[in-house]
Amino acid sequence: MADIDMELDVVGIKTRPEIIAGIVAIEKKAFPKHESMANDILKEATTSGNTFLVVTKSDCVVGYVSFSRNSVVGHIRKLAVALSSRRQGIGRYLMQQAILRMKSAMSISLHVGVERENAFALYKSLGFQIQHLRKDYYRVGRDAYFMELESEAFQ
């Protein structure tokens, strides 16, 4: 991601309301209501152990990733890129930044809906491997893969 207009920031209590609104707008388009954290972005960002990164382009939100970690493992909680900014390397960049910040973990995990082929392709290309299929993970009829990236792949 070599666009000089792009900026990466950590979301927190000082983040401007326009940035939060930009994240909410993407979240609402990318995820159905029952999977949405649109009403709780600041809570997500400020919960102990969580980190929330946002990429802006000319001050407009184009993508974000949320992850949590403890001393042993990391977990990707959310990733999304605005429709108009996809296929420009932003999703990969956000994942790389998240992985970099969890580099002392023994492994990094995530769930991905089985129908989310683009996200699945991204995670596979970063080295994440399917560990299990979790039936009805999001709701009845909405299964997820539980994927993991072992530390040898990123340390």
Ligand SMILES: CC(C)(COP(=O)(O)OP(=O)(O)OC[C@H]1O[C@@H](n2cnc3c(N)ncnc32)[C@H](O)[C@@H]1OP(=O)(O)O)[C@@H](O)C(=O)NCCC(=O)NCCS
């Ligand atoms: C998944 C998502 C974050 C990818 O963001 P992005 O910025 O478009 O991704 P990138 O441009 O960095 O692409 C990275 C890789 O993802 C895969 N990928 C992304 N979009 C793809 C598409 N439309 N078709 C096939 N592969 C795709 C490719 O492997 C790609 O690598 P390549 O460009 O070298 O082929 C984006 O599609 C999105 O927000 N989707 C909706 C929300 C979502 O599914 N989030 C994940 C929930 S677990």
